[in-house]
Amino acid sequence: MDFDVIFSSIPALLEGAVLTIEITALSVLIGLAVSVPLALMRVSHNPALWMPVYGYIFYFRGTPLLVQIFLIYYGSGQFREALEAAGLWHFFREPYFCAVLTLTLNTAAYTAEILRGAIRAVPYGEVEAARACGMSRGLLYRRIILPKAFRLALPAYSNEVVFLFQATSLVSIITLLDLTGVARIIVARSFAVYEIYITAGIIYLIVTYGILYIFKKVEFRLSGHLREREGMDAAAPAAKAAAAQPVKPAIAIR
Amino acid sequence: MLWDGVQVTLLVGVCAMALALVMGLLGAWGKLSHSRTARTAADTYTTVIRGVPELILILIVYYGTPTLIQTVLESFGHDIIIDINPFLAGFITIGFIYGAFATEVFRGAFLAIDKGQIEAARAYGMSRSLAFRRILLPQVWRFALPGLGNVWMVLIKATALISVIQLPELLRNADIAARAVRLPFTFYFAASLIYLAITIVSMLALQRAEAWANRGIRRA
Numbered sequence: 001m002d003f004d005v006i007f008s009s010i011p012a013l014l015e016g017a018v019l020t021i022e023i024t025a026l027s028v029l030i031g032l033a034v035s036v037p038l039a040l041m042r043v044s045h046n047p048a049l050w051m052p053v054y055g056y057i058f059y060f061r062g063t064p065l066l067v068q069i070f071l072i073y074y075g076s077g078q079f080r081e082a083l084e085a086a087g088l089w090h091f092f093r094e095p096y097f098c099a100v101l102t103l104t105l106n107t108a109a110y111t112a113e114i115l116r117g118a119i120r121a122v123p124y125g126e127v128e129a130a131r132a133c134g135m136s137r138g139l140l141y142r143r144i145i146l147p148k149a150f151r152l153a154l155p156a157y158s159n160e161v162v163f164l165f166q167a168t169s170l171v172s173i174i175t176l177l178d179l180t181g182v183a184r185i186i187v188a189r190s191f192a193v194y195e196i197y198i199t200a201g202i203i204y205l206i207v208t209y210g211i212l213y214i215f216k217k218v219e220f221r222l223s224g225h226l227r228e229r230e231g232m233d234a235a236a237p238a239a240k241a242a243a244a245q246p247v248k249p250a251i252a253i254r
Numbered sequence: 255m256l257w258d259g260v261q262v263t264l265l266v267g268v269c270a271m272a273l274a275l276v277m278g279l280l281g282a283w284g285k286l287s288h289s290r291t292a293r294t295a296a297d298t299y300t301t302v303i304r305g306v307p308e309l310i311l312i313l314i315v316y317y318g319t320p321t322l323i324q325t326v327l328e329s330f331g332h333d334i335i336i337d338i339n340p341f342l343a344g345f346i347t348i349g350f351i352y353g354a355f356a357t358e359v360f361r362g363a364f365l366a367i368d369k370g371q372i373e374a375a376r377a378y379g380m381s382r383s384l385a386f387r388r389i390l391l392p393q394v395w396r397f398a399l400p401g402l403g404n405v406w407m408v409l410i411k412a413t414a415l416i417s418v419i420q421l422p423e424l425l426r427n428a429d430i431a432a433r434a435v436r437l438p439f440t441f442y443f444a445a446s447l448i449y450l451a452i453t454i455v456s457m458l459a460l461q462r463a464e465a466w467a468n469r470g471i472r473r474a
Contacts, residue, residue, distance in 0.1 A: 062453040063446040064414035067425055071446060074432065075439035169307035173418060180309055187317070194318035197310055205305035 005192040006199050013196075016182030017203050023178065024165045026100050031107035031164075038108060039115035040141070053112065060109035065167050068106060073098040073174045099171040107164045114160060118153035119145060151222050158215035162208055169204070179203060256441075259427035260448055266341065266423060267410045270349035274405065277353025282360035296357065303354035308415055311351055316343040316419045344416035344423075352409045359401030364390065366397040396467045403460035410452055424448060 041049040042057070060068065076083060076092040083089040091097045122145050130144045172181035183200040187193050284296030303311070320336040327334055367390060375385040417426035424445055432441035 059446075059450065062450045064411040064425070064449055066414045066417070067428075067442055067446045067449060070425070070429070071439065071442040075442050078437060078439040166307035169309040170415075172309070180307065180313075183310070184313070187313075191321070193321040194314060197314045197318055201306040201310045201314065204307055204310065205302065208305040 002192050002195055005186075005190050006195050009186045009190070009192075009196060010199070012182050012186060013179060013200055013203060016177055016179040016200075017207065019176065020165070020168050020178040020180075021207065023096075023100060023103065023168050023171060023176075024161075027103035027107055027168075028161055028164060030100075031104045031111055034104065034108040035111035035115060036146075038112035039119060042112060042116045043119050057109045057113050060106050061113065065102070065106055066170050066173065069099065069102045069170055069174060072102045095171070095174045095176050099168075099174060099176055103164060103168065103171075106167070107160060110160050110163075111157065114153050114156045115149060117156070118149035121152050122148045154215065154219050154222065158212060158219075161215070162211055165208065165211060166204065255427050255431055256424065256444060256448065259422060259424035259445075260452075262341075262422055263410070263413050263424040264452075266345045266348065266413045266416060266421070267406075269345040270352065270413070271406055271409055273346065273349025274352040274356045274409065275402075277350060278356025278360045281353060281357030282364055285357065285361050286364060300354045300357055303351050308348070308351055308412055309418070312344070312347045312415055312419060315347040315350075316340065319343075340416065340419045340421040343419060344413070344421050348409060348412055348416070352405050352412070355405050355408070356402065359398050359405060360394065362401065363394045363397035367393050396471070399460070399464050399467050403456070403463070406460075407453055407456055410456070411449060414449070 038053050038056075041053045044050050072092075073095060076098070080089060083092055126144055126148065127140065130140045135143065168178055169180040171178055172184060175181070177185070179200055183196050187196050190196070281296045281299060284292040284299075287293055287296075316338060320338055323336050324334065371389050371393075372385055375389045376382075380388065413423060414425040416423055417429065420426065422430075428441045428445035432438040435441075
């Protein structure tokens with residue numbers, strides 16, 4: 001093991017990690033914003049609303065992300081004239097734009113599916129109670145269904161964010177200098193193959209568990225009403241069980 | 255040409271899945287074992303694999319292992335150039351990665367089986383291995399199948415990553431074809447539809463397999 005190579009390449013790798021986190025954050029935020037209306041369309045009973053969303057989710061979950069990246073980055077070249085005419089070509093020429101676009105579309109599909117499951121899992125009694133109180137549909141979704149669904153979706157969503165974070169390593173294939181991209185360049189120059197890739201792997205590992213830690217904190221805060229209060233006897237055994245078993249965002253399979 | 259790619263993709267997928275099943279059973283055994291060393295080893299395995307992107311792991315195995323072996327051999331005075339076969343590197347890495355996910359699936363499935371059944375088998379005088387073979391293993395599929403099906407579907411998509419180490423699988427062949435005739439969208443889209451078809455066929459097969467594994471179980 002050549003430790004000098006490792007130490008001298010850490011600043012460059014960290015710079016790459018910043019781009020990795022930036023791309024992840026952008027895609028996660030835009031993807032989340034897009035996925036909420038998509039999930040609402042998906043649970044709708046109107047076929048004109050749920051069928052296209054179903055097709056979109058099925059396509060993006062059923063094909064490899066790398067194919068999607070190639071499809072958008074290289075595939076857009078086939079429609080160059082049309083895109084130039086529409087003034088969009090200079091976006092699709094940029095690997096950065098294509099990477100964020102693909103990752104956003106990908107994560108929006110997975111997130112919409114997670115949210116769909118969570119919306120379906122909202123106890124019917126709560127919906128009924130809200131209706132009995134005279135809430136309109138909009139108010140019902142805003143005050144009852146969506147807040148509950150977000151909380152239910154959080155463990156699965158934390159997995160999705162971790163997967164997306166790791167999936168950003170694929171953007172190095174379309175020449176972006178993210179953490180993996182920087183590592184590949186340093187390896188090509190220094191031939192310190194396993195030293196550099198293992199260092200990059202460790203950086204990914206640290207950030208991954210950092211993300212999981214943040215989600216755990218958020219989950220803890222959001223489940224305050226389920227925990228036993230200080231100095232009070234356990235009145236509700238269900239609440240006690242929930243407190244004894246904090247929901248663990250162990251990484252599961254997407 | 256795409257058809258050749260499909261065959262390679264499926265072959266890599268099946269070999270990797272077989273390895274993942276073996277690794278998963280081993281990992282689950284480690285996680286549920288009484289031995290501290292086995293538990294630590296299994297925990298480290300799943301933690302590391304799930305925290306590092308697949309692409310980095312593929313690059314480490316494909317480019318890193320030969321260099322590592324060469325360096326070690328050089329220090330012993332041998333000068334050999336080792337080349338890893340991309341097929342081997344691909345399926346071993348993918349199998350190793352998804353073995354970590356299969357570990358969790360098997361662990362959950364073993365825990366889902368009623369403990370009393372093992373106690374009963376032991377009371378009948380079955381040895382540990384016989385009880386494992388006759389009681390645990392036949393039932394574990396029922397609990398593990400949905401999870402394993404999920405692993406398979408993620409795994410077959412992950413094989414697309416092996417195209418970066420030049421193995422002529424589906425995506426790599428689509429890539430070559432797309433460059434040759436300058437129709438990138440057409441070929442990548444065709445490749446994506448083939449992956450989609452594999453997913454759909456797998457889903458149908460999984461449904462049948464689940465029905466088979468659940469035979470003789472009363473439904474609520």
